[in-house]
Amino acid sequence: MADKFEPNIVGFLCNWCSYAAADLAGSNKLEVPATLTTIRVMCSSRVDPVMLLSAYLRGADGVLVAGCHPGDCHYQTGNYLARRRFALMHKILETFGLDSNRFRLSWISASEGKRFSEVTNEFAEHITKLGPNPLRKMPFIE
Amino acid sequence: MHNARGTTHEAYCVEREALSMKQFQVPRPPDDALRDMLASLMDKGKVGGVFALAQTGENSYSYALITDKKLLDHIVPTLPLMPANAGKMVSRLTMLEPVKTPIAVIMRPCELRALFELVKLEQARLDNLLFISYTCGGVLEMKTAKDGLQLKLEEYWKQVKTGGVSEDMRDSCRVCENFVPTGADITLTLVGNDNGKQTTVQVNSEKGEEFLAGLSYELTEAGPELEALDSMRKKRAEQKPDVFGQFAAEELGMAGLTALFGRCIGCHACGRACPVCYCSSCHFEAAENEFDPSTLETELTNRGALRLPTGTLYYQIGRLFHVSISCVGCGMCSDVCPVDIPVASLFAKLAGSVQGMFGYVSGRDAEEKIPTSTFEMEELEEIGA
Structure with missing residues (x-):
């Protein structure tokens, strides 16, 4: 088992929807990748793209941002702004030929414990296929 | 869009x-x-x-x-x-x-x-x-x-x-x-x-x-x-x-970026000179970005060698994230760079592509909103899943 690659995923979860969904997944004993590190933020729009960059440069294999479904933001419009920022970041990564595949934005509501389990497992599978983030062990960067 | x-x-x-x-x-x-x-x-x-x-x-x-x-x-x-x-x-x-x-x-x-x-x-x-x-x-x-x-x-x-x-x-x-x-x-x-x-x-x-x-x-x-x-x-x-030829996506990648910014001495002059990089207390100069002993140890265990000062690449790419949507292409950043990194050309190329996403030209009109401070309900549906 020691050789099997288990991707390190950093998940930025919004307090009102996705973090509650993570909680629900737990209480329902649904499986979530063991290597998912969650960071609770008050809103998906609290996530500055440089936070994702920091996770990526320090070697996270995958970075997930999850928030309320469009139209359901606790702060009315935060997730729409988060979506624009995420799209912008994606474009930048693509323009540079960087690995935009390792980043994902998902909408998971507070009642979707099952969906939380599905999204995180599917993302972990996707990252497993991509393999480890080569930046993690690269000398002289950051 | x-x-x-x-x-x-x-x-x-x-x-x-x-x-x-x-x-x-x-x-x-x-x-x-x-x-x-x-x-x-x-x-x-x-x-x-x-x-x-x-x-x-x-x-x-x-x-x-x-x-x-x-x-x-x-x-x-x-x-x-x-x-x-x-x-x-x-x-x-x-x-x-x-x-x-x-x-x-x-x-x-x-x-x-x-x-x-x-x-x-x-x-x-x-x-x-x-x-x-x-x-x-x-x-x-x-x-x-x-x-x-x-x-x-x-x-x-x-x-x-x-x-x-x-x-x-x-x-x-x-x-x-x-x-x-x-x-x-x-x-x-x-x-x-x-x-x-x-x-x-x-x-x-x-x-x-x-x-x-x-x-x-x-x-x-x-x-x-x-x-x-x-x-x-x-x-x-x-x-x-x-x-712009030197910044083709297929030639750049992480290797290209590290080579491009390999001369960066972390002076942050580009940010100081940049008109739209306006924060008076800069995220990249905050104490929270200093490597604490445990981070240092983890990083060294993983990499075997760290570039000092730390955070130069993080700063450069991070700044592209922060201000490319508002970049006006004035070229101040390249002009003040003491080690001649073509920062401005990189910014200009990127600004063209990110502003183009939203049909935006920064500063064209003082009344127009910056794309990241506004949104449309029905857009970018391929981004959030």
């Missing part, structure tokens, strides 16, 4: 609109024509001061705010040097309170765009400012102010007369297609003009007309000279492969 190819065309239409106004001719070179005009404005009490590029000594140039009419001799408003982005300077003057006495502000198109961008970011105000700008031939690197400036100026003005591109210009100017000011009240025609002899002044707004009323200028209706502008636009587009 807008068509990405719409951007240049939209800017093109806006500038034609911006220029199709009244104009007058002055049989004097642009700097002299401006000094005369400003002196009259001050005499009549229409403006209390002038903000412009000034020569303050031999080989010394800086922006200055001048309220004593006798000192107007010092201004060199069309000299192709940019010691700082004037938009940033005006932001500092107006951030806390709007200007009380009207001031005539002379700045280049990209500086005006930076100022408008700063207004959207709540860092500047436009009250009581009369904007004078000109069709811009670009600027030379600031270090040319040290020696041999006169020789380079000759070549520069020769090129501007025909709408050409001069070799000593900043890279960002060589590829700039937004050299016609939008949002100026008064615009001088430098591109395609014989700047040693006469000056064409266009009045673009009612505010501009009000300020000039009572002065001895006779306005005539006339369309802009488009030929030289089109020629310059074409010549600048031709420079793009040369300037």
